[in-house]
Amino acid sequence: MKAIHSITAVHRKPSQFETGRRDTVTHIAACLALGCVALSASAQQETPADGVYKDRIDWGVMMDLSGPTSSSQGIWTNGFQDYMRKINDAGGVHGRKVNVLAEDSRYNAATDKINFEKLVGQTPVIGISGMGTSPAQVALAPTIKAGKVPILATYTPTRALNEPVSPMVYNGFCGYKQMAQAGIGYYVDKLKLKNPKVMTVSIESAGGKDYHEYVTETAAKYGGTAVLTTMKVTAVDATPQVLEVLAAKPDLITIYGVANTAILTMKGLAQYGSKIPGFGITYLGAPQIFVAMGEQAGNNYAFVSCLTPGGSDQSPGNVEMSAFADKVGHGAMKDDVNYVHGWVTAQMVAESLQKVGAQPTRAKLVEYLAKGFSSDSKGLMAPVTYTPTNHDGPTLLKVFDYDYKTKKFVSFGDYNDYAKYTR
Structure with a gap:
């Protein structure tokens, strides 16, 4: 009886499930025989x-x-x-x-x-x-x-x-343009400046040249002027530039460059007893910069940024x-x-x-x-x-200062508060 039942089962019409399963097994066997590596087109595609x-x-x-x-x-x-x-x-x-x-x-x-x-x-x-x-x-x-x-x-x-x-x-x-606009605009309002005289301290670079052009444009918007002094990116002494700043007697300085550009400039000014306020570009917003220049110099320094420091x-x-x-x-x-x-x-x-x-x-x-x-x-x-048609990227910035007691950055207002400067 068992043999008859087996023969009957073999010769009956297979169900859809059995047919599908047999086709799947056959496909897998063929794939293995051909050395297939992937089972989907998406996994195979490389460029x-x-x-x-x-x-x-x-x-x-x-x-x-x-x-x-x-x-x-x-x-x-x-x-x-x-x-x-x-x-x-x-x-x-x-x-x-x-x-x-x-x-x-x-x-x-x-x-x-x-x-x-x-x-x-x-x-x-x-x-x-x-x-x-x-x-x-x-x-x-x-x-x-x-x-x-x-x-x-x-x-x-x-x-x-x-x-x-x-x-x-x-x-x-x-953007350099927005850095100049937000920084100068903030200080013009804070210090109630009229016809502000701004000085850019920059390393010698294409970016520094571009930045100073934006500083000049922004100062002119408030009826002011801007002058430029430069130093090498590898400078280890900024005495000539510091003396140039002191001679120019600007209302405000802005710094473009690397960490040493800001540190040497602000420490140098502090050594001469100067309290001219200065702000650095976003790249110069690192805690080690404030620590290196010291509290006396750092109290006159801030930076403008479209980025919020971690933990602030x-x-x-x-x-x-x-x-x-x-x-x-x-x-x-x-x-x-x-x-x-x-x-x-x-x-x-x-x-x-x-x-x-x-x-x-x-x-x-x-x-x-x-x-x-x-x-x-x-x-x-x-x-x-x-x-x-617009690839400018971040356009809203704000000014940050460093609290030497808490060793944390603090911001002056919200990003939207500065929108009036960068429109």
Whole structure:
């Protein structure tokens, strides 16, 4: 009886379930016989020429990691890498980890050219962030704008790279124009200045030249004037510049450069008993700068920023970043706005890659960015919106001071309070 039942079962018409199961088994067997690696088209697709692989996406960073501006740009890079580490720990973007290829420019335009060519063709990446060397931006601007690799969130804005608007370039840092407008506007109101005389103390660079032009334009708006004094980026003594400031007797000074530019200038002025107020650009908003210049000089110094230092408020974005920085041993960096900007830049990159979809390419990324996009860092800076015709990036800034007793940064007002200066 058992044999008969077995024969009957073999010759009856198979059900749909049995047919489907048999087809599936046959498919798997055939796939194994052919050495198939993936069971889905999405897992198979790679575009190595664009820096996209089945398990990772390569993203480039070009910053000064060992040269004269590494004290700020190196910390920025840590912030960028830490956010990507957080994303990768959570599974990455569409199942792919974001692999950061950080190239050291040493603040040298020639080195940056080599690094750019490397990231475009030798070890290809889908996009690049940073580019903290302004002379390199000027030199590479035509090549970048005519190329296929987008620059998302530059660390320093130059007119050569950012003007006119290009679908290949998006400024990510507080704009020089807005820094000048917010800083001068704040002090004009605070000190009740009329026809203000402003002096720019700057390193010799393309970015410094651009910044002073904005300072001049802003001072003129209030019926005032602006003059410039410069020093080398590697300067270890600012006595000639300090004497020039004292001779000019400005109402206000503004500082563009690296940490030493601010430290040497403010300490030098304090040694001569000067209490001329000064504000630095955003990059010069690090706690170690205030500590190095000392309380006497630091009481006359502030900085203007579109970024909120870690630990200075309890916004969701600030709490999240501060907790992760502490977790990975970078707690000492979190109150440096350079770290903050690296973090929010990486967030912008990760969000853009997510929006591009499961099969990203350079062309798809360029197309997505060119249509316009927004990013909200949940309090680390005001929400940023890019449009097809405006790639300025952050436009709302505020002035920060350092409390030597609490060793924390404090801000004067909210970002929206400064909108009247940057309209």
